[in-house]
Amino acid sequence: MKKLTTLLLGLLLPIGLCAQEDWKALTRYEKAPIKKQLADRLMGYVKFDTQSKVSGKVPSTSGQLQLAKALAKELKKNGATNVKVDKFGLVTAEIPSNLAQPAPTVAFVTHLDSAPGFASQNIRPQLHNYKGSDIVINAAQGLTLNSYNAPQLLRAKGHDIITASGNTILGADGKAGAAILLTMAQYFYDHPQLPHGTVKLVFSPDSYTGTGIRHLDTTALGADFAYTLDAGEMGQLVDETFSAKTFKAVFEGNRSVDIGKAASLPFADNILMASDFHTLLPRTKRPETTAYKNGFIYVSDIITQGNHTEVTGILRAFSEQEMETLTQEVSRAFSTVKSLNPKGKNFSLTFGGQDKNLQQAIPPLSLRKAEEAMRAEDITPVRTASRTTTDGARLAEKGLAAPGLSTGFYNNPSTLEYADVDSMEAALRTVLRLTSLWSAQPVSAQ
Ligand SMILES: [Zn+2]
Numbered sequence: 001m002k003k004l005t006t007l008l009l010g011l012l013l014p015i016g017l018c019a020q021e022d023w024k025a026l027t028r029y030e031k032a033p034i035k036k037q038l039a040d041r042l043m044g045y046v047k048f049d050t051q052s053k054v055s056g057k058v059p060s061t062s063g064q065l066q067l068a069k070a071l072a073k074e075l076k077k078n079g080a081t082n083v084k085v086d087k088f089g090l091v092t093a094e095i096p097s098n099l100a101q102p103a104p105t106v107a108f109v110t111h112l113d114s115a116p117g118f119a120s121q122n123i124r125p126q127l128h129n130y131k132g133s134d135i136v137i138n139a140a141q142g143l144t145l146n147s148y149n150a151p152q153l154l155r156a157k158g159h160d161i162i163t164a165s166g167n168t169i170l171g172a173d174g175k176a177g178a179a180i181l182l183t184m185a186q187y188f189y190d191h192p193q194l195p196h197g198t199v200k201l202v203f204s205p206d207s208y209t210g211t212g213i214r215h216l217d218t219t220a221l222g223a224d225f226a227y228t229l230d231a232g233e234m235g236q237l238v239d240e241t242f243s244a245k246t247f248k249a250v251f252e253g254n255r256s257v258d259i260g261k262a263a264s265l266p267f268a269d270n271i272l273m274a275s276d277f278h279t280l281l282p283r284t285k286r287p288e289t290t291a292y293k294n295g296f297i298y299v300s301d302i303i304t305q306g307n308h309t310e311v312t313g314i315l316r317a318f319s320e321q322e323m324e325t326l327t328q329e330v331s332r333a334f335s336t337v338k339s340l341n342p343k344g345k346n347f348s349l350t351f352g353g354q355d356k357n358l359q360q361a362i363p364p365l366s367l368r369k370a371e372e373a374m375r376a377e378d379i380t381p382v383r384t385a386s387r388t389t390t391d392g393a394r395l396a397e398k399g400l401a402a403p404g405l406s407t408g409f410y411n412n413p414s415t416l417e418y419a420d421v422d423s424m425e426a427a428l429r430t431v432l433r434l435t436s437l438w439s440a441q442p443v444s445a446q
Helices: 002-012 015-026 031-045 062-077 151-155 172-190 259-264 270-280 320-340 364-376 391-396 421-439
Strands: 081-085 091-095 106-111 126-129 135-138 143-145 160-163 199-204 225-231 236-241 243-252 296-305 308-317 347-355 382-386 404-406 418-420
Touching (some): 031 062, 031 160, 031 172, 062 081, 062 172, 106 391, 106 421, 172 199, 172 418, 225 236, 225 391, 236 364, 270 296, 270 320, 320 347, 404 421, 418 421
Parallel strands (some): 106 199, 106 225, 225 404, 236 382
Antiparallel strands (some): 081 091, 091 199, 126 160, 135 143, 236 404, 243 308, 296 308
C-alpha cells in the first residue's frame, strides 16, 4: 500500500517535491533492522586484516584485495552495476539513476586499509549496549571504555557500541564507511521506488600511506561531486586538511677508511651528518609539540647503506605561508650540515609529493548540501580541519575535491577504538538524504 501511495505521489507531484516527500517517509525507517545490518557488516569487515604498510606496491597488503573482492561480491548481490576491482584493489561500483531528468552524479569514497603499525590481526569485535557504566573490553587486562577515555560516550547512553577485544585496534576507520555504503546500496535495492540520481561508490586501498586513491581514474568514474566517508565523530564535516609535502635529504660520506687514522684521511661520517640534520630541525615544530592548525616537520626514516644515508620525512601545514617556513627550516638545517662537512661527497635535498589543503579546492555547494542533509536528519554539522591529509584532498588534485563525512568511529587507532552503531545509522541517513538533495539539484545550476 505504501509503495502504491508512493507511486501515485510520483505521478501527481513535481519531481523535486515528490522526491523530498518520498524521502521523508522512507528514511523514517524502523531503526533496529538497519542498525543490525550496519553492525553485522562492520563486524564482518574488521575480520579482514587490511593493515597497510609503506612499500612500493598497491595494494601494499593482500588482505586489502581480499576485502575488495568480498565487497564487490556483496555490491553485486545488492543491485550495484559496473562493479569492478582493478589490479590495485580499487573497487568502483554504480547505483544507476532512476530519475526521468538528469541530476548530478555523486560519488562516495571510503578506504579498505587500517593504520600501519597498529595490531590488526585476528580482530575480535564485540557488540555492547552502553547503559552508562564502563564497557569492559578485556577483563583480564582491566581494559574498559568509559567517559574519561571516551568522552563521547556521555552522549551515547542506550547506543550500541562495537569494540575490539583488547589486543588489537577495531579498524573501523574506513570499514564503518564501507558498512554504511553497502547498507545504502541495499536500501536502494530494497526500495526501488526511492528516486535518486546516479551514485558512484569507491573503496580505495592504502589511504593511510596515501598511495591508493591516486590510481583512481576520475574521468572514467564520471562523478560531478564527491564525499569521503572518513571522519569519525558524529556531525563532523571535514572541509580543511593539512597540506603535505615530502622531503628526502641524502648525505654521502666516506667511512671506508682505517678509522684509527681518520683524522688524517678524507673521512666523512654520513651517519653523523644525518643525525646532525635531524637534531637541527626545530623541536617546536614537531608532531608532538604542535596541535590544532600548527604545522610540523616529521622525520619518518633514516636509512644507511655504507657511505650513503637517506633521511626522509614529511611537512604538514594548513597555510602556504607556513609550508614555506617549514620548507626553509629543512633547507637551513641541510645547508648547515653541508657547510660543516667539507669532506662529504654528495649532498642532495629534494621535496615532492605535495598534497594541497582540501579547502582550496572544495566546491562550496558540496559543503552546503552536506550541512543541509545533516540538519534535515537532526544532526548538527561541525566544520572540522583535519590534522592529516585525506583521500578527499588527494582527489582534489584530480579535480574532485571531496569533503569528509562522519561515520561514527572514535579513539582510532588504539585498543580503545570503538564504533557507535547509532552514529553509523545517523551517517547512513545523512548519505541517503544527501543523495536525495542532489537528485533534486538541476544540472544547469552546478
Ligand atoms: Zn580514514
